[in-house]
Each structure stands twice: as structure tokens, then as C-alpha cells.
Amino acid sequence: MSEVHATAAPRLSVVIAVKDEAENVIPLIAELDAALAFEPFELIFVDDGSTDATLANLREAGRTRPYLRILVHEKSCGKSAGVDTGARAARGDLLLLLDGDGQNNPAYLPEMIRVMDAGGPVVGLVQGERQGRKDTRFKRFQSRLANRVRGGLLNDGTRDTGCGLKVVRREVHLRLPMFDGLHRFMSALVKREGYEIRTVQVVDRERWHGVSKYGFWNRLWVGIADLFGVWWLIRRRRVPNVVERN
Numbered sequence: 001m002s003e004v005h006a007t008a009a010p011r012l013s014v015v016i017a018v019k020d021e022a023e024n025v026i027p028l029i030a031e032l033d034a035a036l037a038f039e040p041f042e043l044i045f046v047d048d049g050s051t052d053a054t055l056a057n058l059r060e061a062g063r064t065r066p067y068l069r070i071l072v073h074e075k076s077c078g079k080s081a082g083v084d085t086g087a088r089a090a091r092g093d094l095l096l097l098l099d100g101d102g103q104n105n106p107a108y109l110p111e112m113i114r115v116m117d118a119g120g121p122v123v124g125l126v127q128g129e130r131q132g133r134k135d136t137r138f139k140r141f142q143s144r145l146a147n148r149v150r151g152g153l154l155n156d157g158t159r160d161t162g163c164g165l166k167v168v169r170r171e172v173h174l175r176l177p178m179f180d181g182l183h184r185f186m187s188a189l190v191k192r193e194g195y196e197i198r199t200v201q202v203v204d205r206e207r208w209h210g211v212s213k214y215g216f217w218n219r220l221w222v223g224i225a226d227l228f229g230v231w232w233l234i235r236r237r238r239v240p241n242v243v244e245r246n
Helices: 027-033 054-062 079-089 108-122 137-154 184-190 218-233
Strands: 012-018 042-049 069-072 094-098 123-131 166-171 196-203
Touching: 012 027, 012 079, 027 042, 027 054, 027 108, 042 054, 042 079, 054 069, 054 094, 069 079, 079 094, 094 108, 108 123, 108 166, 108 196, 123 184, 166 184, 184 196, 184 218
Parallel strands: 012 042, 012 094, 042 069, 123 196
Antiparallel strands: 094 166, 123 166
């Protein structure tokens, strides 16, 4: 076993939810190995009901990587459920989140970890902010519109909450209300818990292989409902000032 992984309880847990990303998982693992060679980490893939060779390829990669853990949803439950499954199984204090399609470059994770460490315990989330988006013009338009509306309503202080690159404290993530679509509102909900948000600019890449599992019409109306639901949760939050008196 490599010295960098010779630990029972690493501080860093990489969590990636994937569905039908057979061609992407192996090169992504190689990039993670290179990017995080400075500190022990565990790598948790949650296969969210894949019907291609994703699971077989992950198992093959795991033969030489004892730090790679594979969890499986027998039926697809969505990205947020996959991340939640991985977060609950993780042993590290920091969760390193990214998508499994190759668009998120793991090379930015060390800087995001540094920003988290420098901020101290008041920082609950470091969020990637994409530059040079590689999506279609229509997808960039809808993303800008959604971010503008979300930011105006929730005041989460984040311009690009849709970026999959995130570093979040596990204890904070486990306090967030779980629902399908949580990953798009993580900044607002972390802030709701009283923590600060930091952002790191990252350069977006094109998807390596396959097609996106998320489109405009299959998330528009539910996204609007989620937006107002999160707004309601924020307004109803009450944080007591507790003083112990003997």
C-alpha cells in the first residue's frame, strides 16, 4: 500500500456519485491520485443505478487501490442521494465533492483544501466558481438566470452554486436537510447553519464521454419548488443563544 494511503481514518474523503460513467471513472481516479498525493485520502464512489460497465470498471480499479470504496444504489435515486450516501459512509472530516464526468478538474482540490484550512472552523464550505464554461450557449444562459434568481432570493453569496467542485465539512453536511436537489442549494443551507462560504475560481472542462443526466425541462419546475422550499427553511431558522448557568 502506498504510504500516502496508509492510515485507518484519513482526514479527506472524496465522494463521487456516478451513473453510467463507465468511460470516465478510470481517468478520473488517475487524476485524483495525482492531485491528492500530498495527503492520505479515501475515495468513495456511489454507483447510482448504472446500467453500463461503471461498476465493473470501479471494481477493476479497486483491485490495486485499497482506499477505493464502492457503494451501490440498486435503483437510481439522484445525485444528491448519492452524495448523501457517500457522506454518511465517509470517515474523513472533510468531504471533497466533484462530478464523475470529467468536467471538474481535481487539480483545484488542494487549493480549496488550503482555503478551508486557512479559514478555520467558521468556514463550512469552499465552493468552486467556474470560469470559461464549456456548456452549450443555452445551458450557460439557464445557469446564469438560475444563479441570479437563486442568489437574489436566498442571498447565499455564491455566484455558481452549480459547480460540482466543493469541499465541505462532513459534520456540516450531515446537518443539512436531505432532499433531491440539495447539491444545488448547498451554499445557502450551509450559510443557514451559521457557517461562512469561500469560493475558488476553477476552469471548466468539457465532459469526457457520455451525455449529461440532467436537462433543462426535467429540473425546471422541481427546481423552482426547491428554491421556494429552501427560502422557507432559511426564513424559519432560529438559532438560540444558549448560556449555561449553574
